[in-house]
Amino acid sequence: MLNLCKGGDSRSRLIHLLLLEMVWELVLCQLHYIIPEESKHGTFVGRIAQDLGLEIGEINPRMLRIISRDENEYFQVNLQNGILFVNNIIDREELCPKIAVCIVSLQVIVDKPVEMYRVDVEIEDINDNYPVFAVNELNLIIAEWRPPGSSFPLESAFDADVGTNSIKTYELSSNEYFSLDIQIDKHQSKSIELVLRKSLDREQTPRYNLTLTAFDGGKPRLSGKTHLFIAVQDFNDNAPSFKQPLYEISLLENSAVGTLVIRLNATDLDQGENSKIIYNFSNLVPPQVLSIFSINHHTGDIQVKGKLDYETNNLYEIKIDAVDNGHSPLIGHCKLLVSVLDVNDNPPELTVTSLSVPVPEDSPQGTVVAIISVNDRDSGKNSKVNCYISQRIPFKIKPTFLEYYSLTVDGPLDREVTSQYEVVITAKDEGIPFLSITKTILVDISDVNDNAPSFQQHVQTIFIKENNQPGSHIYTVSASDSDMNQNSFITYSLIESAIDDIPISSYISVNAENGNIFPLMSFDHEHIAFFQCHIKAKDAGLPPLSSNMTLNVFVEDINDNAPAFSPHSSSRESTGNVLVPKSAETGYLVTKVKAIDADSGYNAWISYDFKDLAENTPFGIGHHTGEITIVRPFIDSDTDEYRLVILAKDHGDPEISDTMTLTILLVETQPDVLLENKQQERKHNVFSEPNIYLIISICSISSLFLIILIVYMILKRVRYMEEVNELSKNNIFPSAAGSWTYSQQRQYNSWLKAIPSNNDLIVFTPYGHQSSEKESNTHQLQFAANPSWKPKQPHPDWRYSASLRAAMQSAVHVEGSAVLRQGPGGLEQQWPTVSSATPEPDGGEVSPPVGAGVNCNSWTFKYGPGNPKQPVPQIPPDFPENFIIPGSPAIISIRQDQPSAQDPPKSNNFITFGKKEETKKKKKKKKGSKNQEKGNNAADNSDQ
Known part of the structure; x- marks a missing residue:
């Protein structure tokens, strides 16, 4: 409350009286009260009597009263206490519409003496009004080609409240296409524009239903809504x-x-x-x-x-x-x-003294576009002119000196968004009221290559029917470049890739100027059903910019392959004949045929039927399965042979078919059919495709094994020949002939028999050479058979008879034949003798031949199990089967014999000592045998 009076001061009262006498209507003092609107009846406003300096007792005698200008009794005074209170509820919006400060003026008059006072009651606004739009629904029509950034004016909401309780902001329901742009002009007037953020597509969304909400600044804040119905227009x-x-x-x-x-x-x-x-x-x-x-x-x-x-x-x-x-x-x-x-009758004047256009779109901030001079013919404050741009554009005006201004770039430029700006420059003086003038400067924006070509879709799928004509147009790719002139000139090319190691350029080509795509070959769906290529679009700017797109090409199938019956489509078929017993019942499965179509989809869907089928034929065929069954019992009038022509056709357009002929023979008994079918199945199974592959695999493996075996034998033979040649060069066996004598044929046979390498050879030299010579020859022969062999001392357990010791001291004449056999305990030399065992069971045996003398050549040497330290030397595998001991007429033969059924299993390795001359008479043999027997008896007597 503002009180301009000082009641109770006698000096001021005297002044008031003097003024009242001079001017009756002079206001002696002024009071100012503030109350909120919508205050109820009786709401306290102020102590008006006290504020005017009146005593409580003076109120009634002096007849204090209040008078309102609009004659509305909004307030009354309590004459008992002098309090001013609310009489009627005050609606500020009704009382003071569109006025920021609402004041109700009251005149207070007292009599005796007459005094008049002015009381102002300010009605304070409360947030009691919602923002209201003029319409609840707003229909807008927006063309789909309108670019992003386009704006559309909307009606602002109205709020009867003022100040902070008035409208402060607007909100639009959530969406990805539209937003709000709220502009406040120099008069603090808010204007709303609907801004398009993203290009519209009527085919995708023909209508949009949005809600626009206005909020005031009160507490709590109130809001009002309106619905925006946006229709997308596309012509x-x-x-x-x-x-x-x-x-x-x-x-x-x-x-x-x-x-x-x-x-x-x-x-x-x-x-x-x-x-x-x-x-x-x-x-x-x-x-x-x-x-x-x-x-x-x-x-x-x-x-x-x-x-x-x-x-x-x-x-x-x-x-x-x-x-x-x-x-x-x-x-x-x-x-x-x-x-x-x-007032103010002379507006300012604008003159463009210099204009530099067009402006490159990559111009930096601060680039000068125009120099503008401003003049006002008025004087004083009215001649002071200010220039500005009221638009939201990337330009600004700043003063340079005196009456000149420069128009400069104040933000990024984009020719593709705005190629020309209408810069509206406003010049306003400072007069009261001021005058202003506007001038429009057209600023063209020049292009730079800052946009790459763009495809509407980065991935596109096309379909081509197979067997197409090479060189025919199948598709056109198109890219757009928002630049201009050469920066928007686009050329197309293929990005190199390969399909099954074949360059993509061998399949298709693209026209560099218009993007037309042509196939270079006739596609086959059965060979390739899909491939992918990448196309580049490049502009002609400096430097050039490019973008890529992917083209998925599907080769569609056409019905270009006829069904083909499988060679073994029936498990019972043999040369087209099938046996069926006459006793077969209805539903009996005769056979099943199968056809294959290289196409796909409906073009490969095969149905089966009989062609030119005779009436009353007892056979039927599954339309989709190919199963041939009996549809009625056989009767006596049926023939024994049926020739059925089976038709297989696909579902393509047009249909393609194939036929096969099947002969069905009716037989009397079921076993015959089973036997015949079993034979046919066996023959079919043997020569079926899997079995043929198995036979080929087995033959290939066997041939490979045989080749390896032959190579191995040849290598072994070469090695053997090298060892023999090495022995011959070193003259290991000197003799009168100076070399080995053997049969080449026997050598080869001995090699094929694969004599084991663990066989040793015992050789007895004939004739009466000195002991050293005999040992030397024996050692040489053993060394030839086994290079690692060393002579060993006789075992101490050997037991010799007197006759044997006498015989060993003399020369042994080899006339008969002897055989060395390998037994369980070692090699055994077999002679036609009677064995005389040694007293010890584990010792060896030495027995002379029956009836032989000391000069007989028939002896048996046997190693017992108790003499493992003296094994018989084994025969090497590469030892020749027939050889001649140097200096001896005897021929030694090595052979393998099979053991007899009566003998226990023994080794089959033998060494045979035979005569060099086979023409000797049997009489000499007999005589030698008798002398041997006498010698044995004499030896036995001497032992005893």
């Missing part, structure tokens, strides 16, 4: 457009009716009816604006038709629509701001 591709989206006009408030406000000029790039434009006020324009301004629908002239009042409204925001005359009308929008001015 008549050019909408009318104004030179600038915002026009600002200033009018004197005393402008006469008919005064031209502005002449709008919108252009349409279409022709004919689509280019004829009709101008209308937007549906969002409130009725009070329509009562003051009018528009010529054909010329676009906006004129004054009502009275302008600066105090009522000094700014009019008019939204104008320019609608073309197409079948699907398109609308262009602009906004007109009309400022109502009071």
Whole structure:
């Protein structure tokens, strides 16, 4: 509360009386109270009597009363205590619409003496009003070709509250295509525009249903909503457009009716009816604006038709629509701001003294575009002019010196978004009221290569029928470049890749200029059903930019392959004949045929049927399975042989078919059929494809094994020959002949018999040579048989008879034949003798032949199991089968014999000592045998 009075001061009362006498209506003091609106009856406002300096007792005698200017008794005074209170509830929005400060003025009058006071009661606003839109639903039509960044004006909401309780912000329901752009002009007026963030696609989403919400700044904040129904339009591709989206006009408030406000000029790039434009006020324009301004629908002239009042409204925001005359009308929008001015008759003047256009789109911030001079013919404060740009564009104006301004780049430029800017420069003086003028500068933006070619789809799928004609056009790829001139000239090429090691350029080619794709070969679905290629689009800029797309090519199948019966389509078929017993019943499975089609899908779906089937035939065939069954019992009139022609056809367009002939023979008994079918199945199984592969594999492995065996034998033979040649060169066995004598044929046979390497050879030299010579020859022979052999001392357990010792001291004449046999205990020399065992069971035996003397050559040497330290030397594997001991007429033969059935299993290795001359008489043998027997008896007597 503000109190300008000082009640109780006698000096001030005296002054009041003097003033009252001079001017009766002079206000002696002024009080100011503040209360919130919607206060209830009886709400305390202030102690008016006390604030006026009146005593409580003076209120009734002096007849204190209050008088309201509008004669509404909003307040009353309690005459008992002098308190001012609320009499009627006050609605601030009804009392003071569109006024920031609402004050109710009261006059307080007291008599005796008469005094008059002024009391102002300020009605404080509360947040009791919701934001309200003019309409609950707003229908918009937006063409689908409108680029991102396009804006569409929306009607602002109205809130009767003021200050912080008025509208502060707007929100749009969540979506990916639209957003809000809230602009606040110099008069703090909020305008809302719907901004398109993403290109629309009517075929994908023809309509959008959004909710626009307005919020005030109260606590709690209140909101109001309206629904936006947006229809996407996709024909008549050019909408009318104004030179600038915002026009600002200033009018004197005393402008006469008919005064031209502005002449709008919108252009349409279409022709004919689509280019004829009709101008209308937007549906969002409130009725009070329509009562003051009018528009010529054909010329676009906006004129004054009502009275302008600066105090009522000094700014009019008019939204104008320019609608073309197409079948699907398109609308262009602009906004007109009309400022109502009071005085000041000379507006500022703008002159462009220098303009540097076009401006490259990659120009850095701060680049100077134009130099502008400003002049105002007025003087004083009215001649001071300020220049600015009210648009949201990437340009700004800054003062240089005196009356000159420079227009500079203030943000990034993008020619593809905006190729030309209409820079509206406003010059405003500082007069009261001020005058302003606007000037439009067209700034063209030049292109640089900053956009790569782009495909509408980075992955595209096409289908080609197989057996296509090479060189025919199958598809066209298309890329777009938002640049211009050579920066937008696009060439197409294939990115090198390979399909089964074959370059992709062998399959298809692409026209570098128009993107037409041609096949270079006739495709076969059965060979390749799908392949992928990559296409590059490159512009001609410096440096060039490019982008890629992937083309998936599917080769569609056509019915170009006929069904083919399998060679063994029936398990019972043999040369086309099938045996069926006459006793077979209905449903009996005769056989099953199978055909294969190389196509796919319906083209490979095979059905079976009989061709030229005779009437009353007892056989039927499964349409899809190929199973041939008996459909009726056999009767006596049926023939014994049926020739069936089976037709297999696919489901292609056109159909392709194949036939086969099957002979069915009827037999009497079931066993015959089973036997015949079993033989046919065996023959089929033997020569079936898996069995043929198995036979080929076995033969290949066997042949490989045989080749390895032959190579191995040849290598062994070569090794043997090298060893024999080495022995011959070293003269290991000197003799009269000076070399070995043996049979080449026997050598080969001995090699094939694969004599084991663990056989040793015992040789007895004939004739009466000295002991040293005999030992030398024996050692030489043993060394030849086994190079690692060393002579060993006789075992001490040997027991010799007297006759044997005498015989061993003399020369032994080899006349008979002897055999060395390998037994369980070692080699055994077999002679035609009677063995005389030694007293010890584990010792060896030495027995002379029966009836032989000391000069007989028939002796038996046997090693017992108790003499393992004296084994018989084994015969080497490469020892010749027949050889001649050097210096001896005896021929030694090595052979293998099979043991007899009566003998226990023994080794089959033998060494045979035979005569060199086989023409000796048997008489000498007999005589030698008798002498041997006498010698044995004499030896036995001497032992005893």
